[in-house]
Amino acid sequence: MANYFTDNTDLLFHFDRLKLQEVVDIAEHGYTESTDYNFAPVDYQDALDNYRKVLEIVGDITANNVAPQAAAVDEEGSHFADGKVAYAKGIQEALSLLTQAELMGFTLPRRYGGLNIPTTLYTMAIEMVSRAEASLMNLFGLQDIAETINKYGTEEQRQEFLPQFASGAATGAMALTEPDAGSDLQAVNMLAYQDDDGQWRLKGVKRFITNGNAEILLVLARSEPGTKDGRGLSLFACYGKDNVVVRRIENKLGIHGSPTCELQFNDTPAQLIGKRKFGLIKYVMDMMNGARLGVAAQGLGISQAAYDEALRYAKAREQFGKSIYAIPVITNLLMDMRVTLESDRSLLYAACHWVDLRNKLEEKVEELKAEGKDSSAQSAKLKEATRVAALLTPMAKYVLSENANRVTYDALQIHGGTGYMKEFNVERLTRDARITNIYEGTSQLQIVAATGGVINDIFAEDFTAREQKETSGSLARLADELKEMRVLFLDALKYVTDKTDKHFQSIAAKELVEIYSYLYTGWLLMDEAEEDSRKVFIARRYIIGASAKARRNWDVIKKDQFADLLHADEILI
Incomplete structure (x- = not known):
């Protein structure tokens, strides 16, 4: 049987050369959790063996269950009737399989039902999911929402929300964009106010919300009356069932299996995440950086699928008495696509390494400070990891999403006129790729984000x-x-x-x-x-x-x- 992990020699190459021991040592708290969880690793090598098994499961599900339904998901799309959103049949089945495999809490701590797996391995899973069916990534790949609550929420909020994510009982959405505030999130105007009982409530409209029908929403709203910039914004968690109306879902060019919603909040009860005024300048920026890595992996997965389709077609298609694979201009194009795939993978997993290092060093520094111990050595390493991650994250998103559009374009070109027809997967892949250099920050915004590190x-x-x-x-x-x-x-x-x-x-x-x-x-x-x-x-x-x-x-x-x-x-x- 096919397997999107074990069949991909380049992905295996990157897995086999992982250098995450420092990250895993911190994440596993000295491997003490093995006494409480029989599936927790006892050392670094045991952790790598566990990660490999998990990725093999993802590779199996994506290759044999998800990919065969991708065309049907694209054709069926999401349904909207009487204010309710329903996923395409293939998406529902895929989510059910991923939930049964306990893969919906990939990076969350075990005490909340998660697998406690580093971002690098989670990104590999996202790449495989995206290769199989790009829109499924927008549900599976939104686990950064749970991570944001884990990182900045109270323990009570973690206990309330995180087990729902990890069990698959809830999916999440980032409700950031508004009709008059697209990429300029400082212009967000959704009102957050406290009623007479001190309960936070949300009032306003959000637009272009990926998976906006989710059970749990993280919402950026203006909590400070009279402010007009990012310093007046805070982050809130709420339930989609509580006075949130889905007004419509968008009719999109691609990723049809992922509903994009317009939401109306009618005095929706909400919980403040973290501190007031830090919603945009700290929490959302952190959450979006995670999402940008996810979109980079989505672009890479789509590119891999497009290359596979082009290579298969070129070998099978005969023109002028021979396979077009043997025509030098086609061979050259396929070689360029292969080089793009592998160079993109190198950049992406280098970025993931630094993001993992930054995240875990942050945890270690906080732990040492809480214990009254010297954290100067870890703080110095954290400073470097933060600088590097801040550059490589937007750089990876920019390079891989732009390349996804280029690779799918060339893959369709190799198919010729047949590739323009809906009967061929490359047509869908070309449409799906187009969003990757737009959402979670356009390519132009990624350039802006990367410029400081480059200038320095x-x-x-x-x-x-x-x-x-x-x-x-x-x-x-x-x-x-x-x-x-x-x-x-x-x-x-x-x-x-x-x-x-x-x-x-x-x-x-x-x-x-x-x-x-x-x-x-x-x-x-x-x-x-x-x-x-x-x-x-x-x-x-x-x-x-x-x-x-x-x-x-x-x-x-x-x-x-x-x-x-x-x-x-x-x-x-």
């Missing part, structure tokens, strides 16, 4: 150390390419920063972020190529291609191709 060149020491490392053979030539690329980046960066013009920095940000992503990913692939000869081809093709794109970006910055923006009104009107 936070990998400078790492890049320098890598450049000084001795390499031989073909890898030495690739190292030289990366060194030249770094010269281009530093020259472009100096040109931008010497202008001391914030507006110009914003204009040039996309080009700078892309060059930096080429450098970082290129060095990741170099590490992999030293470990596995199979990766030499991937590294060579990626780095040579990236070198050409980096030079183009340098050209755009240095040759003042942004000058026309100064006269945009004259040109565009």
Whole structure:
């Protein structure tokens, strides 16, 4: 039988080279939970064995139960009648299977019914779910909502909400966007007020809410009268059954199995999560960063599915007396798609590693402070992990979602006219991919989020150390390419920063972020190529291609191709 974990040699490659011992040691509290839970690991190797078994279960379910129903889910879509939303039959069955397998509380602590598995492994599961049926990810992949309550809620709130998530009794939704406040969440106007009994209540409308029919909602609302920016917003949890009306579900281009709802809150009773005024500036930003990793994995899963479809079709389709797979321009396109898949996977799981490290070091530092112990060493490591995660999260979301659109486009092109027909899966995958570089922050917002880390060149020491490392053979030539690329980046960066013009920095940000992503990913692939000869081809093709794109970006910055923006009104009107 097929298995989306064990059949994927590259995903297995990344699993086998996980370096999460510090993360797991903290998460498992010295492996003491094995005395209370017979399924808890007794050491790091035991934990890895457990993770492998869980991912094999996900791989089995997604390949053999979820993927075969993906086309039917897309055709049926979500149903809306009399104010009630119903999932497509295939989505209901998939959620039932995932619940039976106890996979709906992936990262939650065991005391609430969860599996206590790190984000990196959860992201691997999201990739497999997305490969099988992209819209299912929007239900399975919203476990960051439960994580937010776990991290910032009270113990009473954890006891109330988290077991519902872990058992599959409840799914969640992030109710953030409003009709007049899309990406600009500081403009949120939903009212949060306390009644005469001190009960928080919510009043207003939310729009474009993924899985808005969920049982438990996390809602961003304005709790401070008279404020107009993010400092007046707080985060609340409420139940969808309590005075929340689903006004409509959207008729969308893709991900039809995931209902996108417009919600009306009519004095809905709610609970404050964390502190007042921290809703956007801390809690939502943290929750959205988790969601962005999830969308990056969703894009990667869709890309993998599209590549599989294109490769299968190219081998089977004959033209001019031979398989089109043997036609060089098709072979070249498939190779580019494969390189994109593997380089994307390297970037994504590097980002996940740093996110896991940051999350667990935060827990460790708080634990040491509560015990009155010295936490200076862990705090220093936490500071570094926070900086790196803050850059790699938006970078991964940007790169992988843009690439998902490119890979599905090319996969459909390989299919020719047949790919445009609904009978072929690639048509659905192309539509599903389009949302990934829009929701949870558009590509343009990811560039903005990544710019600070790039301008500050936070990998400078790492890049320098890598450049000084001795390499031989073909890898030495690739190292030289990366060194030249770094010269281009530093020259472009100096040109931008010497202008001391914030507006110009914003204009040039996309080009700078892309060059930096080429450098970082290129060095990741170099590490992999030293470990596995199979990766030499991937590294060579990626780095040579990236070198050409980096030079183009340098050209755009240095040759003042942004000058026309100064006269945009004259040109565009």
